[in-house]
Amino acid sequence: MTDRAAQFFRKAELQALIDELRRRDYNVVGPSIDQEAIVYTELTSVEQLPRGWTDEQAPGSYRLVRRDDDAWFGYVVGPHSWKKYLFPPRTKLLTVQKTEQGWSFLPAVLENTKTAMLGVRACELAAIAVQDRVFLGGPYKDRDYESRRKSLFLIAVNCTQAASTCFCTSMNTGPRCKSGFDLALTEIESGFLCEIGSDAGWDVLSACELQTATAEDLNEAESQRQRAVEMIERQMRTDDLPQLLLDNLNHPNWKAVGERCLSCTNCTMVCPTCFCSSVSEVRDLTTDQIDRERTWDSCFNPEFSYLGGTPVRNDTSARYRQWLTHKLGSWHEQFGTSGCVGCGRCITWCPVGIDLTAEVAAMREAPAP
Amino acid sequence: MTWIPPALAVNPWLTHTARIADIVSECDGIATYRLCLDTSDNASAYVFEPGQFNMLYVPGVGESAISMSGDAHEPDGWIHTVRVAGNVTRSLAQLECGQTLGVRGPFGTGWPIPQLVGKNVVVVAGGLGLAPLRPLVYHLVRHRSQFQNVSLIVGARTAAGLLYPTEYANWTQAGIDVQLTVDRATAGWNGNIGVVTALLDRLKLNQIERASVVTCGPEVMMKYVGMSAMQRGIPAEQIWVSMERNMQCAAGLCGHCQLGPAFICKDGPVLRYDRLQPYLFVESL
Ligand SMILES: Cc1cc2nc3c(=O)[nH]c(=O)nc-3n(C[C@H](O)[C@H](O)[C@H](O)COP(=O)(O)OP(=O)(O)OC[C@H]3O[C@@H](n4cnc5c(N)ncnc54)[C@H](O)[C@@H]3O)c2cc1C
Ligand code: SF4
Ligand code: SF4
Numbered sequence: 247m248t249d250r251a252a253q254f255f256r257k258a259e260l261q262a263l264i265d266e267l268r269r270r271d272y273n274v275v276g277p278s279i280d281q282e283a284i285v286y287t288e289l290t291s292v293e294q295l296p297r298g299w300t301d302e303q304a305p306g307s308y309r310l311v312r313r314d315d316d317a318w319f320g321y322v323v324g325p326h327s328w329k330k331y332l333f334p335p336r337t338k339l340l341t342v343q344k345t346e347q348g349w350s351f352l353p354a355v356l357e358n359t360k361t362a363m364l365g366v367r368a369c370e371l372a373a374i375a376v377q378d379r380v381f382l383g384g385p386y387k388d389r390d391y392e393s394r395r396k397s398l399f400l401i402a403v404n405c406t407q408a409a410s411t412c413f414c415t416s417m418n419t420g421p422r423c424k425s426g427f428d429l430a431l432t433e434i435e436s437g438f439l440c441e442i443g444s445d446a447g448w449d450v451l452s453a454c455e456l457q458t459a460t461a462e463d464l465n466e467a468e469s470q471r472q473r474a475v476e477m478i479e480r481q482m483r484t485d486d487l488p489q490l491l492l493d494n495l496n497h498p499n500w501k502a503v504g505e506r507c508l509s510c511t512n513c514t515m516v517c518p519t520c521f522c523s524s525v526s527e528v529r530d531l532t533t534d535q536i537d538r539e540r541t542w543d544s545c546f547n548p549e550f551s552y553l554g555g556t557p558v559r560n561d562t563s564a565r566y567r568q569w570l571t572h573k574l575g576s577w578h579e580q581f582g583t584s585g586c587v588g589c590g591r592c593i594t595w596c597p598v599g600i601d602l603t604a605e606v607a608a609m610r611e612a613p614a615p
Numbered sequence: 616m617t618w619i620p621p622a623l624a625v626n627p628w629l630t631h632t633a634r635i636a637d638i639v640s641e642c643d644g645i646a647t648y649r650l651c652l653d654t655s656d657n658a659s660a661y662v663f664e665p666g667q668f669n670m671l672y673v674p675g676v677g678e679s680a681i682s683m684s685g686d687a688h689e690p691d692g693w694i695h696t697v698r699v700a701g702n703v704t705r706s707l708a709q710l711e712c713g714q715t716l717g718v719r720g721p722f723g724t725g726w727p728i729p730q731l732v733g734k735n736v737v738v739v740a741g742g743l744g745l746a747p748l749r750p751l752v753y754h755l756v757r758h759r760s761q762f763q764n765v766s767l768i769v770g771a772r773t774a775a776g777l778l779y780p781t782e783y784a785n786w787t788q789a790g791i792d793v794q795l796t797v798d799r800a801t802a803g804w805n806g807n808i809g810v811v812t813a814l815l816d817r818l819k820l821n822q823i824e825r826a827s828v829v830t831c832g833p834e835v836m837m838k839y840v841g842m843s844a845m846q847r848g849i850p851a852e853q854i855w856v857s858m859e860r861n862m863q864c865a866a867g868l869c870g871h872c873q874l875g876p877a878f879i880c881k882d883g884p885v886l887r888y889d890r891l892q893p894y895l896f897v898e899s900l
Pocket of ligand 3: 506507508509510511512513514546592595596597598599600
């Protein structure tokens with residue numbers, strides 16, 4: 247499988263790939279511009295791709311600007327992550343019906359969704375691997391996630407640039423897509439270099455007119471990928487990480503960051519690995535039927551930790567501490583990996599520009615007495 | 616590692632219809648229910664380890680984690696002692712015999728019975744904390760000879776809050792040293808007054824190193840029980856507490872119940888004290 251040589255196809259062939267996946271009943275999803283951001287949405291045509299646009303990101307800021315070329319994947323990552331397809335914001339868990347004998351409970355019927363993701367970055371492949379551990383690696387499986395994950399087709403696209411908020415090299419997750427994909431593309435001026443990661447990937451590729459990659463194509467692709475590596479500025483030291491945070495649960499910096507944080511939940515919503523949820527009752531008033539639904543929740547919501555009348559984490563600093571110590575600390579013990587893949591979304595989309603890499607550094611510089 | 620029913624492992628949301636068979640009123644706002652599954656009159660449907668809990672579901676209102684409080688050796692239904700605390704438990708309290716609700720479980724870790732064998736066992740219960748400990752007490756009674764001295768310290772705010780009072784005589788007769796205490800004496804009470812730790816501090820314990828403590832009650836109480844026990848020389852590795860946190864899924868998937876690295880629902884609720892110690896005393900963690 248892995249010994250298949252990289253292939254080359256011209257840009258227009260990507261449409262054939264989308265068509266083929268759709269013919270095979272995949273819902274193809276990928277990047278497109280909506281409300282001044284590059285988001286993930288259903289794709290039927292390459293015309294929907296953010297051609298000629300890029301994203302400029304900094305703590306607390308994101309903006310789209312025109313590129314001076316026509317690159318199709320010339321951006322980094324936006325406010326959406328692929329988790330919305332594998333772990334949807336709303337999921338039905340159970341249907342409850344009133345019968346003459348009392349309540350009866352029917353497990354939710356799993357939707358038969360085949361999703362093909364186009365444009366998955368290396369950090370996002372890593373995030374999917376993290377969520378695999380969360381939802382499938384423990385003693386209890388999330389069957390909804392499992393069924394969506396089983397029929398997933400992944401077309402990765404290597405980054406050819408990085409944002410100021412990216413730190414995948416620190417988290418050892420990118421920028422190069424190394425595994426976990428069906429196909430991995432690198433965009434060059436004349437088309438795409440395509441690595442094949444699975445039999446399914448190879449099979450679907452039969453719809454495209456392939457050419458053998460020339461040495462020149464390969465060189466150009468390599469230098470494009472190298473460009474992303476060289477653009478990464480942000481770093482986070484991780485060697486002391488779970489322990490540094492767990493040793494500093496009473497560090498004064500939690501209070502300081504808690505004073506800036508708005509507890510708005512943005513960071514947790516945009517994070518591709520955050521998985522917290524709550525369950526609610528959805529009543530159909532006409533039929534006596536009740537659905538139990540799971541929706542995304544956030545450890546920044548005060549009600550999240552309600553216990554006997556008051557939240558356990560009653561102030562913002564306690565909630566920020568929970569988020570960060572979980573993400574970078576206890577996640578290791580729970581799932582054998584960091585909960586952070588270094589995508590930088592939480593930095594970009596924080597309205598006050600709180601930067602987790604800076605918070606960790608602050609704690610390391612001045613450990614609590 | 617606790618055994619997990621295979622059907623729950625693949626779908627922790629699997630909910631069964633249970634019918635209320637009996638309701639016994641315990642004291643103000645607390646009642647014990649026997650729930651029978653509609654689909655089964657088979658005893659094997661009610662297998663659990665003392666310390667485990669079910670999620671009880673009142674449709675349209677919500678779910679609550681409620682411990683098993685019955686005898687694991689007499690599986691004739693799910694026995695739960697419930698206190699009215701909020702919406703779910705209030706709605707549950709309005710149900711009558713014959714009405715139905717949803718049950719999924721059992722979830723969580725049980726009391727460490729194998730590790731207690733051959734030890735002096737000290738059980739400390741505060742208020743409703745006796746409910747999840749009662750299945751353990753039943754086990755200790757039934758297998759009394761496997762254990763050294765067994766003490767049960769029960770505390771409550773007032774005498775009326777002492778749970779299952781009619782059973783204490785049986786337990787004493789079976790060779791358990793039952794000691795009661797209340798925070799506040801009411802008319803007719805002439806027993807101990809004070810916190811459970813005062814009794815723990817005075818408890819005669821030969822061979823401290825062979826003692827184990829298991830406790831359930833309000834979190835502050837359990838912290839003090841842990842500290843008192845350690846002060847008396849009982850190592851943290853021989854102390855177990857049963858924790859409470861907000862729980863939605865009971866399967867480690869919703870994120871609500873975390874305390875440090877522990878998911879209280881699946882790594883707990885019964886956790887060894889040394890594992891909790893770094894986190895238990897951190898405020899608002
Ligand atoms: C492992 C475990 C075992 C347990 N075993 C038992 C047991 O055996 N018996 C038992 O009785 N209990 C037990 N509990 C506790 C029980 O789960 C809770 O008391 C119960 O879930 C409360 O649910 P409720 O809907 O009735 O109350 P909730 O509605 O959750 O209310 C609880 C309290 O919080 C307040 N509250 C809730 N939401 C809000 C809000 N949004 N704003 C303001 N206030 C709010 C309510 O007013 C109330 O005082 C156990 C808990 C755990 C984790
Ligand atoms: S914590 Fe921030 S940088 Fe890390 S994966 Fe989540 S959103 Fe990306
Ligand atoms: S850290 Fe930023 S994004 Fe996250 S809750 Fe606080 S203010 Fe919102």
